[in-house]
Amino acid sequence: MPELPEVETVRRGLEPAMLDKxxxxxxxxxxxxxxxxxPGFEDxxxxxxxxxxxxxxxxxxxxxxxxxGFVLHLGMSGRVAIHADKNDYTPAKHDHVLFHIEDGGLIVxxxxxxxxxxxxxxxxxxxxxxxxxxxxxxxxxxHFSADALYERLHKKGTPxxxxxxxxxxxxxxxxxxxxxxxxxxxxxxETQSFALQHDDxxxxxxxxxxxxxxxxxxxxxxxxxxxxxxxxxxYFQHSFSVYDREGxxxxxxxxxxxxVVERIVQSNRxxxxxxxxxxxxxxxxxx
DNA sequence: CTCCTGTCCTGCCGGC
DNA sequence: TGCCGGCAGGACAGGA
Numbered sequence: 001m002p003e004l005p006e007v008e009t010v011r012r013g014l015e016p017a018m019l020d021k022x023x024x025x026x027x028x029x030x031x032x033x034x035x036x037x038x039p040g041f042e043d044x045x046x047x048x049x050x051x052x053x054x055x056x057x058x059x060x061x062x063x064x065x066x067x068x069g070f071v072l073h074l075g076m077s078g079r080v081a082i083h084a085d086k087n088d089y090t091p092a093k094h095d096h097v098l099f100h101i102e103d104g105g106l107i108v109x110x111x112x113x114x115x116x117x118x119x120x121x122x123x124x125x126x127x128x129x130x131x132x133x134x135x136x137x138x139x140x141x142x143h144f145s146a147d148a149l150y151e152r153l154h155k156k157g158t159p160x161x162x163x164x165x166x167x168x169x170x171x172x173x174x175x176x177x178x179x180x181x182x183x184x185x186x187x188x189x190e191t192q193s194f195a196l197q198h199d200d201x202x203x204x205x206x207x208x209x210x211x212x213x214x215x216x217x218x219x220x221x222x223x224x225x226x227x228x229x230x231x232x233x234x235y236f237q238h239s240f241s242v243y244d245r246e247g248x249x250x251x252x253x254x255x256x257x258x259x260v261v262e263r264i265v266q267s268n269r270x271x272x273x274x275x276x277x278x279x280x281x282x283x284x285x286x287x
Numbered sequence: 288c289t290c291c292t293g294t295c296c297t298g299c300c301g302g303c
Numbered sequence: 304t305g306c307c308g309g310c311a312g313g314a315c316a317g318g319a
Contacts, residue, residue, distance in 0.1 A: 002312065002313095003312060003313090006312075034295065034296085034313090034314080034315090058312095058313075058314095073313080073314085074312090074313090075296095075312090075313060075314085076296090076297095076311065076312055076313055076314095077296085077297075077298085077311085077312080094297085111296095111297095112296075112297050112298065113295085113296045113297050113298080113311090114295080114296055114297080115295070115296065115297095115313060115314080116313095117314090131314085156289090157289075157290075158289085158290065158291090162290090162291090165313085167313090167314080174312055174313070175311095175312060175313085176312060177312095221312080223311080223312065243312095267290095267291065267292080268291090268292070268293080269311095269313095270310085270311085
């Protein structure tokens, strides 16, 4: 799915197309996404004008001038396409929702696996309920510091890779960027969170920030489904060090060592890492 | 509480 | 060529 960089790229694409423009009509082709689209969704938002487009973690929150708004999550396979002229639009399979804009534009939400979410919120309250009320800090904000992350991890009994995927620990990080950030900070993905020292976390925090920023600047990563809102591909996938690179030489290790990227499975998700430069810490067992 | 497994859904790729 | 299993960027419920 789109992780933070892909969602941010989508948000930026939506700004010129939707912000401060009236939604004239909403077409719901299929309301049965992972969570059914809120009944009455169209009635509350048709005629409204979006005044804010916010990203929080992997979610986009759009707030309108009539005290309503919507929350959008792209799940694993969600995609947003913008057509400046709705006459250029050709209906495609899995186009579930269409936003018609007053200037003739059309915003199309396509999601083959329907793992995404789209629901109505009250503009005043969107962040006061789950998942936002329980969500961890934004990794690109000042609230995400080594001290803050250490605080959240030092009692946690899960492997660090799993902890990074937990949106209550830090928001917006998914499978790709968890793998990449752990590689960049030389931390073995199976390391128990509580076994990380403060100086490990001091490497991890900037590594997470850095990989997310670089990915945003590349328009995100395009694997199977993801595209930018204009249909172009992101290109950060060409910069992966370990993700989806099983058997490839480690970009960090000396060539003479002949070490290659390994793939393991953690909680049914693939993890990619270099066994040479991401050494597992020896854990002192409590007794 | 915390942690892990399975599940939602479709599409694609590789192996036979 | 076709069929089948495995896998995919996420989140959540339910059970241990």
